[in-house]
Amino acid sequence: MASSRLERIGTIVTRVEGLLLRGGIKPDDRPLWYDVYKAFPPLVEPKYARPKPDIKPIKPILYHEDVIRAKFHSNGYGMGAVNMLSPTGESHTKRLLKQYEKLKREGVLESELVEKSAAAVEIERQDYTKLKNTRAPEATSQSQITEHLKDIFNEK
Template structure:
């Protein structure tokens, strides 16, 4: 296909503005192995599962409905789930039984969040406070 398109361009049968989008990319980055229909299919290798230690902890929290909230205006960049995992690791190192860990983590992180919201002084002149004051989800979806 590349040779045909190149020949059409050289002979003037195709204008340079009418060339296909892939033509320049293919010319700049030619494949290592020429694509052919007669080539044998590659071997299908199974996809290796990648699970981290935090994924299992995350699944426990999400299974009980915790860790799903997020604050997009948070300046720290830490998600609720990340805080729960940190609290989980902290309490586990203290020797708390596995059955009680999730509930204690949720209580601990929620109390920390409530304390932080009490001590945080909101700037009434900030852009985010104006956006939050004017936000009305019901009217957003009506339009």
């Protein structure tokens, strides 16, 4: 097919249109995508030599609680382990923030808030691990595993 290979001039459509207009390709031989493009043109013309958009400063994304977050981090409390496999789980920082808000509502002094909420979250975490350990299934005890291993090659 006759076509211009100068991709920096115009767009693919203007180059096809030029060929159609001047008889470089017959109207029946037009590319398969041509009608689709004409019916649904892209939001921005895909021109290589398009002028650069206005350079506006990028909006910073900040939240009100970032101030409190910064307080925890500067005292060395922000970094807890995160379970990346469960997107619903709360992060360590979020738990700290919740505790902070709760204690603030209870009227704890501003100077003690960070330390106290960090301590509360630590106790919460210890309780949780204790609960998890006591709730561990019995089947994993050593004797049962060895029992199971003895039967492994027996025919059923």
